[in-house]
Amino acid sequence: MLGQGDADASDCMNDILAQVATKTESNKNAGNAILYECVETIMSIEDNGGLRVLAINILGRFLSNRDNNIRYVALNMLMKAMTVDAQAVQRHRATILECVKDSDASIRKRALELLYLLVNENNVKPLTKELIEYLEVSDQEFKGDLTAKICSIVEKFSPEKFWYIDQMLKVLSEAGNFVKDEVWHALIVVISNASDLHGYTVRALYRAFQTSAEQETLVRVAVWCIGEYGDLLVNNVGMLNIEEPVTVTESDAVDVVEVAIKRHTSDLTTKAMALVALLKLSSRFPSCSERIRDIIVQHKGSLVLELQQRSIEFNSIFEKHQNIRSALVERMPVLDEATFSGRRAGSVPGAVSTSSGASLNLPNGVAKPAAAPIADLLDLSSDDAPAPSSSGGDFLQDLLGIDLLPTPAATGASQTPKAAADVLLDLLSIGTPTTGQSNLSTADILSSSQDNKILLANLDGLSSPSLSAQAALPATSAPVLDLLDGFAPSPKKQEVNGTAYPSIVAYESSSLKIAFNFAKSPGNPQTTLIQATFTNLSPNVYTDFLFQAAVPKFLQLHLDPASSNSLPATGNGSITQSLSVTNSQHGKKSLIMRIRIAYKINGKDVLEEGQINNFPREL
Known part of the structure; x- marks a missing residue:
């Protein structure tokens, strides 16, 4: 001291x-x-x-x-x-x-x-070798921690793809049941990008399957690779000097997938992936096509709806669509490593599965509920969602780092029963809201104007503005948190004759500038009408342009559709978008807004984020 x-x-x-x-x-x-x-x-x-x-x-x-x-x-x-x-x-x-x-x-x-x-780049190889050797003899209760650390080390410090794949296959063979979903998902992404190692990888997985078929994640990766690269396995394509030749017939390759689908320990994800692999092999191995069809048809009566549906649909391809089957099951396009890594880190909009099933981001994955678009907008993964509470969770307060006073409605309200159709609340993982927080129902959201359908579609990452889910839910009065007020039915256009306010540069980076112009409606001081103008400062055209915003609970936000989704380069044009913000604490609290702008440059996703604190105080 x-x-x-x-x-x-x-x-x-x-x-x-x-x-x-x-x-x-x-x-x-x-x-x-x-x-x-x-x-x-x-x-x-x-x-x-x-x-x-x-x-x-x-x-x-x-x-x-x-x-x-x-x-x-x-x-x-x-x-x-x-x-x-x-x-x-x-x-x-x-x-x-x-x-x-x-x-x-x-x-x-x-x-x-x-x-x-x-661990660093210089000692990663000897340390990983020692840890994997110890993994073989370690206690069962320690295998989980040890496996997680080895996988993290290999991914973080891998000097080349061959070493990465080799070490991961050793881990899968020794402790595949302890490997988390995101780890084997990442392995599949790396394998798909290593075109010169496809043959070596599928042969190594075939050998590993013969000795370690009880390791679930090994079986999944093996099934996926055999479905994609089964022809390379049978024809010994891409042999490396370190490999021993292996003789595998088309029937042998199908045997592996059949074993995977018939194992009593295989879960739904593994069996679903195996069915897709069989469909692919039916095109790659015409001589085994009838045998494969027999295996697929066996699941037409499965009590598991996912398997039953796949079986019936795949059988329909055999019966009615032979002419398009080969094109339908051709090899997967290379999965983008940068996008996948960004999604895992939370830097690119998109759903990241943390469930025990396969991720939607990866081939042959069993469909799971997508990550909440609002949670994604706010950089909240499903794992980080707050626990349900009687107040519905004040995670916007934490996010924006501002002191929010509880509203009388929120502090004195009692918890409402959870409505059966309250799908959006389940999706957001934010528990049951309190009464008095919002009079907007789930049905209102799903049956609102076309503008809002476009906004919801954009947030969900849909390419079409149509929202097929709108007829799926019964109209209920289940309330939704103020977080969703931006998606409320469009208010009637109000005549703007009110006071003019100075424009501000709300956000500016080296590539993008956003200016806000403000106006007030006569007799309605709480509501501010904002005209946002987006200007591209770079020499590249921005496509699929999307502006998203979130506000704290004392504000209500409505976004109209943007004037375009393409932003010309070097300031030769702009996109405009209208917003309206209602401030329930007008005169006490200033406006504040968290924004996210997503667009593409030459097909590559780009994301910019920021917080706007420089609104005029009188708003």
């Missing part, structure tokens, strides 16, 4: 700390206690490189102690030391790796966390 932030005091302590650190005996607990305090002091006072290395070496000796408590304390201290001198900690990597294999669960877990921090 005396040395922290005081360079002179720290300098005076250096000699005595060095003497204590070098002369104290560590064969008794009292000595270890003094050494520990000495290390903590060295780490807390002002920087002295030599002393810090000495302190980290003392912690390295602690790791070799037979006492579990001393080792655990040393691992904790080394975690802190990583931020100060990572290179000195690296010297004790081998000892830390041995701690990962310790019999004590707490030490294993903490050592694994520390080792994860030590």
Whole structure:
């Protein structure tokens, strides 16, 4: 405490700390206690490189102690030391790796966390090799943590695609049942992009399937690859020097998929993927077409609707659409790695499945409910959605970082029963709202004007403005949170004769400028009419242009459709869009808005986000 932030005091302590650190005996607990305090002091006072290395070496000796408590304390201290001198900690990597294999669960877990921090591009290969070897003999309860860390290390530091695929196949073979969905989804994306490794990968998966068919995620990836690249497997295309030749007939390849679909342990996702793979193989292997059809037809009476529907539809392709079957099941286009990685990180609009089933972003995936478009707009993944509460969740307050006063209606309201048709609330994962928050029903949203259908369609990522779901729900009075007020039925156009307000530049980046013009309706000071003008500052034309906005609860927002979805380059034209904002706290709180702009440049998705705080106060 005396040395922290005081360079002179720290300098005076250096000699005595060095003497204590070098002369104290560590064969008794009292000595270890003094050494520990000495290390903590060295780490807390002002920087002295030599002393810090000495302190980290003392912690390295602690790791070799037979006492579990001393080792655990040393691992904790080394975690802190990583931020100060990572290179000195690296010297004790081998000892830390041995701690990962310790019999004590707490030490294993903490050592694994520390080792994860030590991995870099230079040591990733030997460390991954050691961890995968230990994975083979590790306890079942530790396999989950170990598998997650190995997968993360491989994905983060992989030097090339061949090594990445090779290591992931080893993990799938040893602990496939512990691999999370997003991990094997990412593996499929990488495989689809590694065109020169398709043959090697499908052969490696075929071999792995023979010995590790009980690993669910291995079976899924194997089934997908055999469906896509079964012809490469049978014809030994793309053989590498390190491979042993393998003889696989068309019938052998079909056998693998049939085993996957008939295993009693296979879940719905695996069986659904297997049915798609069989349909693809029926085109790639004409000699096995009738056998494949027999396997598919067996599921026409399945009690699982997903499998029954696929079976009936695929059989219809056999019976009535032979002329288009080969085009229908041709090889998947290459999956865009950048887009998929962005979606996992939450930087590109799109649904990311975190369920136990297959993701909609990936081929042959079983359909799951898409991630909520509003949650996506607000950068909230389904995992991060707030827990249901009596107030319906104030996550906009947290998002915008502003102090929202509870409205009387919200604070005094009692919880309403959940309506059967309250689909949007389920989709948003925000629990049951309170009475008095909004008089807008789900049916209102789905039966509103064409403008709102276009907006909902855009938010859902649909290419067409039609909204087929509007007839699917009965009209109910289930209320929706104020978050959705932007989708309310279009208010009647009001005549604008009110006070003029100065225009503002609401948002500006190197590529885009947004200007807001304001007007008020006579006799309605709470409502502000905004004309947004979007200008493209770059030399590229923006296509599929989409503007989205979110406001806190005391505001209600309505967006009209934009004048165009194509924005000309270098300011040679603009897009305009009308908004109206009603401020229930007019005169007390200023307007504030979170925005997201999505567009495409030469087919590539681009996303810009920002927050508008510079509205005129009198609005």
